[in-house]
Amino acid sequence: MNIPLMRIPPKECPFCHDMPILAKDPLWDGGHGYYGNYEYYIACKNGKCKINPRTKSYNDIYEMSEQECIEKVIEEWNMR
Numbered sequence: 001m002n003i004p005l006m007r008i009p010p011k012e013c014p015f016c017h018d019m020p021i022l023a024k025d026p027l028w029d030g031g032h033g034y035y036g037n038y039e040y041y042i043a044c045k046n047g048k049c050k051i052n053p054r055t056k057s058y059n060d061i062y063e064m065s066e067q068e069c070i071e072k073v074i075e076e077w078n079m080r
């Protein structure tokens, strides 16, 4: 699931200069895992990008809120 980018937009991909996506993926799989919790990461999804960088995931079990996950993941992506 891709979610709309909020007030801190991520920078373009440093390798292909495309805009990355902010992904929100459920942490449960067929009833196993952390139902109701999500992980967030930013990745370049340009098929022509040779590197396809992505950040590590932040999840809303350890972070306080979705907003906090999103801010952290954007901050990490934007750190060059």
Ligand SMILES: [Zn+2]
Pocket: 013, 014, 015, 016, 017, 018, 044, 045, 046, 049, 050, 051, 052, 053
């Ligand atoms: Zn790229």
